[in-house]
Amino acid sequence: MLATTRAISLVGLSGHLIDVEADIGNGVPGFTLLGLPDAALSEARDRVRSAIINSSAQWPNKRITLALSPAALPKRGSAFDCAIALSLLAAAEEITLERLGEAVVLGELTLDGRIKSVPGILPALRAASLHGVKQAIIPSDNYQEGSLVSGIEILHFRHLREVITWLQGGAYSPSDLRSAQRAEPDSAPSDFSDIAGQERAKAALEIGAVGGHHIAMVGPPGVGKSMLAARIPSILPTLDDRDALDVTSLHSIAGKISAGSSAPLITTPPFVAPHHTITRAGLIGGGATSISPGACSLAHRGILFLDEAPEIARPVIESLREPMELGEITLTRLGRSATFPARFTLVLASNPCPCGWAIGKAKRCTCSSLASRRYREKLSGPILDRIDLRIELEPLSQGDLLRSGESSAEIRARVSRARERSSARFRAHPWSMNSEIPAAALRTEFAPDSRALRILYRALDAEEITVRGLHRIQRVAWSIADLAGEPSPSENSIEQALALHLRERL
Ligand SMILES: Nc1ncnc2c1ncn2[C@@H]1O[C@H](COP(=O)(O)OP(=O)(O)O)[C@@H](O)[C@H]1O
Ligand SMILES: [Mg+2]
Ligand SMILES: [Zn+2]
Incomplete structure (x- = not known):
């Protein structure tokens, strides 16, 4: 007897329909599994x-x-x-698959028959829906995540026995979803108003937030670099539906959505801050048995914060070139490849020198010039080349400490208005943020007026900037213009963007 069920296999974010076919025949009892199973799948037999x-x-x-x-x-x-168990039982004529129809079946089994949640439910069901699948059987602990996909009916179960009973004609009576898991309330929600002073840095981060520009912050220890970085998501607009689904899908594949989570959709731009000991695979993705997304994909549509950037091994940080260029990363392992989106804003933080005190009035730096130069050279040139905004932070003065700053909500309101301007301008184009304007478009449709342009050509002639730098400055100038409500970058906006590019070379 022969029976077939359907499941989904994920390659990157794309999913493919898989037929799981069981054949039970007479002959020596045994179990053969065909079709490129990985190690976990071979263990499926025992489970x-x-x-x-x-x-x-x-x-x-x-x-x-x-x-x-x-x-x-x-x-x-x-x-x-689950799909294997059902096709096997159907081939053994223990159950019929009539009720299952064309449904896809996803779920891991424990030895005692419980159905355990699996990573990647959201992208798997999005793919199923694209393939015209109308129904899915999934683990109860994945139900909230699965139900983010519209156009597909979802039945959820906690135990294989329940599925068997239902297929044998019993009623579908879904077990209760586990009581909603609340995220730990933040002890103190992070807000820009927590940060005293550093007004120039805040202004630069606001510009960066408008256009998605890459940022480097340099300053002595304890001036607020980490604090500032962690608060960038609080001034970013929430993700639109499509981005929220993409970001949640990536986190789902990486197993970062907790089982039974009652509100799994990620709507705030992610903030991902790996330690400087991170490996290449950790940063861009990889893995031993399967290809999973790395930090740069978990930061898709959000912030990738690399603190103490000079401490990161050079080949590791340089692996970011591909995603920074393409907005996605293709990983290959054993001849197979998978592509994950990775359109993040890079935020680097660094001390100015090994001791950290080359910046500030006190001139406390004790480093030799050679040691300082070596330290700066540790930051990879190709990555620094792709930085749009360079921010130097100084120790706070007493006056700064008394001044309370604007709240994240106030800043976010300005950022959102500026974003609306840019996305309206790019409605007919395939990109949506100023940092994404292609070089060709910067020379034509989105070129600044001739007077503003003259400022840039002067800097180019003086070899203060490169052509690549010129394009980066133009993109930043558009963000400054959008914040100021200018129809196109004024001379003033260009000057400001140029200063942010030049000032404080790392
Ligand atoms: N501008 C600031 N406003 C308020 N507190 C600050 C500021 N800068 C530093 N701090 C305090 O110092 C601590 C260290 O700041 P941090 O952001 O980690 O500095 P950095 O990353 O530059 O070394 C913070 O936890 C905070 O208590
Ligand atoms: Mg820090
Ligand atoms: Zn020093």
């Missing part, structure tokens, strides 16, 4: 057998052949357990 027995069903003691097709597609992880 499925034990789960079936613990669901009061019969394990067919016959010659079992399971084929996952198309064979050439990689199939990772344990999400196929």
Whole structure:
């Protein structure tokens, strides 16, 4: 007897329909699994057998052949357990698959037959929906995440026994969803008003927030670099529906959405701050058994903050060139490749020198000029080349400490208005932020007027900037113009963008 169920295999963010076919024949009892299974999948046999027995069903003691097709597609992880169990039971004529119809089945089985949540439910169901699938069977702990996908009916179960009962004609009576897990309330919500002084830095971060420009902050220890960076998401507009689904999908694949989460959709731009000991795989993605997204993809549509950037190994930080150029990263392992979106804003923080005190009135720096130069050279040139805004921070004065700053909400309101201007301007174009304006468009449709342009050409002639720098300055100038409500960058906006580019070279 032959029976087939369907599941989804993820490659990057794309999903492919997989047929799980079970064939039970006479002959020497045994179990063969065909179709490129990875290690976790081979273990599926033991889990499925034990789960079936613990669901009061019969394990067919016959010659079992399971084929996952198309064979050439990689199939990772344990999400196929449920589909395997059901096709097997159907082939053994323990159940019929009538009620299942064309549904996809996703879920890992525990030895005692419980259905465990799996990573990647959101992208898997988005893909299923694109393939015209109308119904899905998923773990109860993934229900909230799965129901973010519209146009697909979702049935959720906690135990294989419940699925079997339903397929045998019983009522569908979903078990209660676990009581909503509340995120730990922040002890103190991070707000820009927490930060005294540093007005120039705040203004630059506001410009960066409008256009998605990459930022470097240099300053002695304890002046607020980490504080400022962590608060950038609080001045960014919330993600639109599509970006929220993409970001949540990436976090889902990486297993960062907790099982049973009651509000899994990520609507705030993510803030990802890996330690400087991060590896290349940690930063851009990779993995031993399957390809998973790295920090740069988890920061998609948000902030990738690299604190103490000079401490990061050069080949590691330089692996960001591809995602910074393309807005996505393609990873290849054992001849297979997967692509993940990675359109993040890079924020670097660094001390000015090894001791940290080359900036400030007190001139406390004790480093030799050679040591300072070596330290600065540790920051990779190709990455610094892609930085739009350079911010130097000085120790606070007493006066700064008394001054309370604007709240994040006030700044975010200005950023949102400026963003609306830019996205209206780019309505007919495939990009949406000033940092994404292609170089060709900066020479034509989005070129500044001739007087403003003359300022840039003068800097170019004086070899103060490169052509690449010129484009970066123009993009920043558009963000300054959008904040000021100018129809196109004025001379003043260009001057300001030039200063932010030149000033405080790292
Ligand atoms: N501008 C500031 N306003 C208020 N507190 C500050 C400021 N700068 C530093 N601090 C205080 O100093 C601590 C260290 O700041 P941090 O952001 O980690 O500095 P950095 O990253 O530049 O070394 C913060 O936790 C905060 O208590
Ligand atoms: Mg810090
Ligand atoms: Zn020093």
